[in-house]
Structures are given as C-alpha cells and as structure tokens.
Amino acid sequence: MQLTDAQRLDWLRLIRTDSVGPRTFRNLVNRFGGASGALDALPAITGRAGKRVTPPSKAEIEREMAAAARLGVRFVATGEDAYPRSLQATDAAPPLIAVRGNLDALARPSLAIVGSRNASAAGLTFTERLARGLGEAGLVVVSGLARGIDASAHKASLTTGTIAVLAGGHDRIYPANHAALVESILEAGGALVAEMPMGWEPRGRDFPRRNRIISGLGLGTLVVEAARRSGSLITARYALEQGREVFAVPGSPLDPRAEGTNDLIRQGATLVAEVEHILSAIAPLLERGDPFGAGQPFSLIRQALEEQPDFWDEIDLDGTSPASPDTFSDPATEIAPPLDDRVRLLSFLSPTPIGTDELSRAAGLSVRIVQTALLELELDGRVERHGNGAVSLSAR
Structure with missing residues (x-):
C-alpha cells in the first residue's frame, strides 16, 4: 500500500482530530471506507450527541506538513513499505508516524x-x-x-x-539539552520517530x-x-x-x-x-526471518484495541464494521435513530456486557441503527464498552 498525497493529508487530518486515537481512527476508516469519508461523517456523528468534533482544516495540516518538510521529517502510514513491521504488528500502532x-x-x-x-x-x-x-x-x-x-x-x-x-513533536526536543x-x-x-504533531x-x-x-x-x-x-x-x-x-x-x-x-x-x-x-x-x-508477518496482507482491523489504555479520550466505535458499497448511505444525510430506539436499546442493556450483534437481534433493530445509537449513548455516559465489542449500562 502507498498513500497518495491527498490520502496522506486526509489521514493526518483524521488522526489530528480531537478524541481520535488509533482505535477510533481504524474504526472510522473501516466503517466509512477511508479517511475522507470518515472526515465527512465525524461532525454529524458527534454532533448528534451534543459533543461535535470538527477535524482540523486542510490549511492547518498543510502548514504542519510544510514545517515537517523543512526539518526533513516524513509521514509514514501503516501498511506502507517504510512503516516498521514490528510496530505495525501491535494493537495500538499509530496510523501515521513522523520520521526524521x-x-x-x-x-x-x-x-x-x-x-x-x-x-x-x-x-x-x-x-x-x-x-x-x-x-x-x-x-x-x-x-x-x-x-x-x-x-x-x-x-x-x-x-x-x-x-x-520522542514524546513531543520533532521541533520540541525533550529534554532540550539533548x-x-x-x-x-x-x-x-539513525532515526527519530514521533507520533505527536509539530510544535507539540x-x-x-x-x-x-x-x-x-x-x-x-x-x-x-x-x-x-x-x-x-x-x-x-x-x-x-x-x-x-x-x-x-x-x-x-x-x-x-x-x-x-x-x-x-x-x-x-x-x-x-x-x-x-x-x-x-x-x-x-x-x-x-x-x-x-519474518517474525512480524511481513508477508501477510495489511489490514487496518485490530481485535484487541479495547485492552489498550486510552491516551486520547477516544470516541469509541468498537464493533463497527466497514460499510459495503451496496448498503452505505451518505453519513452527512443519514438520519439519527429516533429517541424511542435509544430508549428501546437501554431497556435491553444491563450491567452485564452483551455483544452488539446479540443486542441488535434482541432489540429488533438494524446493526447500523444500534451502532449509531450506542455511540450517542456512550458519549452521553449511559453505556460503556468492554472487550470483543460488548457493551453494558454504565456503572457511573
């Protein structure tokens, strides 16, 4: 895999968005067929829950990329040949690393x-x-x-x-005397690797x-x-x-x-x-010779990300799957599930975790409606996520 310049900019915009870390990035890209579709969908998804998240503008990311280029920093994406196989094999691998x-x-x-x-x-x-x-x-x-x-x-x-x-950006060496x-x-x-933006x-x-x-x-x-x-x-x-x-x-x-x-x-x-x-x-x-599966096909899907610590205050979309071209509707015009659907889901939830597929069958609602409703309920603090995509009523 090799990203185009436009795709690299979209990937960087998405991972630089507040509350988007590796887990949310992968779920969004898989759900909406790419970073571009995820960027279009994100404000609407989060806005319905009253916590609208707006990605940085293209101009902001272009400025970061220009600052990086002046230092000789390159952005390398998971799946590209230059991305370290050992790091790519981990569950919380950064979608993009900045390498100098x-x-x-x-x-x-x-x-x-x-x-x-x-x-x-x-x-x-x-x-x-x-x-x-x-x-x-x-x-x-x-x-x-x-x-x-x-x-x-x-x-x-x-x-x-x-x-x-590095813990910060390439232009913010810590400690400074190094x-x-x-x-x-x-x-x-040798090389320097950073996950965080320039200036961080x-x-x-x-x-x-x-x-x-x-x-x-x-x-x-x-x-x-x-x-x-x-x-x-x-x-x-x-x-x-x-x-x-x-x-x-x-x-x-x-x-x-x-x-x-x-x-x-x-x-x-x-x-x-x-x-x-x-x-x-x-x-x-x-x-x-190939301890990290360099010969295996690349996939953005990760199974164990929910076990990783959340350093990004992530929007949790675990359990979503990529939309097929035949069934995917434009997220900007997708209708939010009616309130009674959310109430219906809550009536089937308890403190005991349950899989989203089982919840969908029990509630008699489509998986898409269930996933969207669960996201809004989670952002509202009503439900929480567990391993393997299971959900339960929030203990808070």
Whole structure:
C-alpha cells in the first residue's frame, strides 16, 4: 500500500482530530471506507450527541506538513513499505508516524533499552556495554532520548544504529539539552520517530504513550535500573502485552533503583548479566526471518484495541464494521435513530456486557441503527464498552 498525497493529508487530518486515537481512527476508516469519508461523517456523528468534533482544516495540516518538510521529517502510514513491521504488528500502532533521519534503520531488527533517568555510574557503564554488544550483533537500539539510561544507550550505539522515540513533536526536543545528541543520531545514520504533531510540547501522559512505541519497535525490551514506580516498567508491561521479550538487569536489593528490575525478574523477565543472554533469547525470532508477518496482507482491523489504555479520550466505535458499497448511505444525510430506539436499546442493556450483534437481534433493530445509537449513548455516559465489542449500562 502507498498513500497518495491527498490520502496522506486526509489521514493526518483524521488522526489530528480531537478524541481520535488509533482505535477510533481504524474504526472510522473501516466503517466509512477511508479517511475522507470518515472526515465527512465525524461532525454529524458527534454532533448528534451534543459533543461535535470538527477535524482540523486542510490549511492547518498543510502548514504542519510544510514545517515537517523543512526539518526533513516524513509521514509514514501503516501498511506502507517504510512503516516498521514490528510496530505495525501491535494493537495500538499509530496510523501515521513522523520520521526524521534514516528510514532504513526502521527496517532492521531492533531491541529497546530503557531505565532510570537518575542512573548510577555502574548502570550507565553496563548499559553502554550491552548497547555496544547488541549493535555489534546487528541490532538497532531503540530508546526514548531521556537522561540517564536512555542517553547512554543511544550514545553507545551511534555507530551501529539507534532510534530515538520522542514524546513531543520533532521541533520540541525533550529534554532540550539533548539537541546535540539528536544531531549525533542523525549524522550517524539513525532515526527519530514521533507520533505527536509539530510544535507539540510533551505532557505527562505523552510519555506512556511514547513508551508503547519504544516497546513496539523492538523484538524485546531491556530494563536497566528502575524504581518500583518507574515509567520504564510501563514500557516493560507494553512489551509483554505486545508479545515481546522482556529483559531486566538485576541489582542490589539495597538500591531503590533496582527494585523494579528485581521485581520484573521475579515475575519472569529474563535476567541479563551479559549481552549473550539477550542474543540467545531472541535468536529464534531472528532465525525465523519474518517474525512480524511481513508477508501477510495489511489490514487496518485490530481485535484487541479495547485492552489498550486510552491516551486520547477516544470516541469509541468498537464493533463497527466497514460499510459495503451496496448498503452505505451518505453519513452527512443519514438520519439519527429516533429517541424511542435509544430508549428501546437501554431497556435491553444491563450491567452485564452483551455483544452488539446479540443486542441488535434482541432489540429488533438494524446493526447500523444500534451502532449509531450506542455511540450517542456512550458519549452521553449511559453505556460503556468492554472487550470483543460488548457493551453494558454504565456503572457511573
């Protein structure tokens, strides 16, 4: 798949819309046959619930694309050849990533290294040793450009390949004093990846959002020094949920910076005392040649997105399916279900989750009317979503 310029602009407009994250993006694109149709439909769908969402204008997105181009940033979409297969295989993969630097670095096998910002000297030294060994074995090192372990991992793998994942926009490097490190990464043939728009200053919730990309890019995630409430443990949890290997370096039980990594080992993470411990664990994946299904047909449909944390305050359209050309009507003129249909649906709902197909049959309403009514009821706080597209009365 390769987007046209017009399609790329539409994709960017849709994912930059308030309350649209990866889950809503995929559901809208599948339901309305593309980003263009989804953009046309979104104001009407949300407006009926009294929470009208308006996508950014073409001019706004064109300005962002122009600012990105001035920095040499390219927007790569899921399904395109340049999009990392490892990240595409995850349930909450960003529909578009902004990449600056060497795209080839994203195609190579990689491993994530994360850890404490306030790392010990021993931790920094050991990180350098491991990152250098991984690079010499042909792996790209992925990290988050933070102080401490992240920076040490990037610096030690400059000559062999490293990828930095940003929490903000490409023109808002955080921390700012790592601007020189960014230039070193780019000059050495590495890459920077961002999900957020140009000009975006990273906020607290943006770092966990970034962490799922760090873990998603790698065959596994290595944690070096992490306190019990460290953000690095969030990255390790994402790696586990994404079906990736989790590695941890043990430390002294007297050092608070080792509490998180020691806990990971007790919970089953692979103990790492030398680089060979990592290489032997991922060798079967490398030998497989195509661990993330590069030969499989691309699909925007994802089954487990409802299990992911919602960093976007998303409009939840889980359970919708792409409209067929024979039955799809223009969303701008589609008639809202009458109030008594919504009341009828509520009478069939309880605190026990039920599938939308079962609800449609029980209520004697078409799936399209049920889906539209459920969206409005959800935006009104009357119903809530569960796994596998099930819904129930809201507990609030």
